[in-house]
Amino acid sequence: KAGVTQTPRYLIKTRGQQVTLSCSPISGHRSVSWYQQTPGQGLQFLFEYFSETQRNKGNFPGRFSGRQFSNSRSEMNVSTLELGDSALYLCASNLGQLNTEAFFGQGTRLTVV
Amino acid sequence: DAKTTQPPSMDCAEGRAANLPCNHSTISGNEYVYWYRQIHSQGPQYIIHGLKNNETNEMASLIITEDRKSSTLILPHATLRDTAVYYCIVRVEGRRDDKIIFGKGTRLHILP
Numbered sequence: 001k002a003g004v005t006q007t008p009r010y011l012i013k014t015r016g017q018q019v020t021l022s023c024s025p026i027s028g029h030r031s032v033s034w035y036q037q038t039p040g041q042g043l044q045f046l047f048e049y050f051s052e053t054q055r056n057k058g059n060f061p062g063r064f065s066g067r068q069f070s071n072s073r074s075e076m077n078v079s080t081l082e083l084g085d086s087a088l089y090l091c092a093s094n095l096g097q098l099n100t101e102a103f104f105g106q107g108t109r110l111t112v113v
Numbered sequence: 114d115a116k117t118t119q120p121p122s123m124d125c126a127e128g129r130a131a132n133l134p135c136n137h138s139t140i141s142g143n144e145y146v147y148w149y150r151q152i153h154s155q156g157p158q159y160i161i162h163g164l165k166n167n168e169t170n171e172m173a174s175l176i177i178t179e180d181r182k183s184s185t186l187i188l189p190h191a192t193l194r195d196t197a198v199y200y201c202i203v204r205v206e207g208r209r210d211d212k213i214i215f216g217k218g219t220r221l222h223i224l225p
């Protein structure tokens with residue numbers, strides 16, 4: 001079956017702009033999580049959505065937001081982009097049940113100039 | 114903060130078994146040990162997980178000590194394609210959310 005799909009794969013934005021990233025989870029998966037990966041901070045948890053509700057949130061400013069649709073697809077939005085937002089943004093999905101592994105997409109590489 | 118400690122890097126000769134250690138001395142009784150790996154610029158890939166018994170799948174084996182304070186991931190016959198950063202993670206069963214706290218992982222170099 002198809003894996004986790006993230007679009008776009010690459011993106012270049014200017015400081016101050018906003019950006020929306022998309023994640024389509026594996027069919028049947030109800031939980032979608034987002035992570036930011038930078039060389040300095042490594043992989044950091046952003047937030048998790050389950051059944052259209054945010055269940056958990058990491059320590060990121062309010063400029064980072066997300067949502068989940070009824071078909072479990074998720075989007076994350078970053079407003080007022082800063083140079084430090086340049087990163088690989090990863091999405092992971094799982095069934096939302098206990099003791100199940102998460103499957104990651106290939107990520108969206110965002111560059112802010 | 115991550116609840117695991119791993120060596121920053123390791124080397125292994127191609128064809129040999131790669132043994133990656135992980136310390137999780139504060140692990141709780143309901144926490145599972147998960148292993149993921151990340152090949153350069155790709156999304157992390159699930160490898161294996163376990164609670165207290167040793168586990169084996171087509172990719173690797175997971176050996177968890179009896180006191181559960183440490184574990185070892187074993188890649189039985191390492192190939193160049195196993196070069197990656199390997200993350201050892203503890204996740205809690207029974208929580209109503211899902212959040213993976215990644216540490217810095219171990220960068221495994223497979224030497225030809």
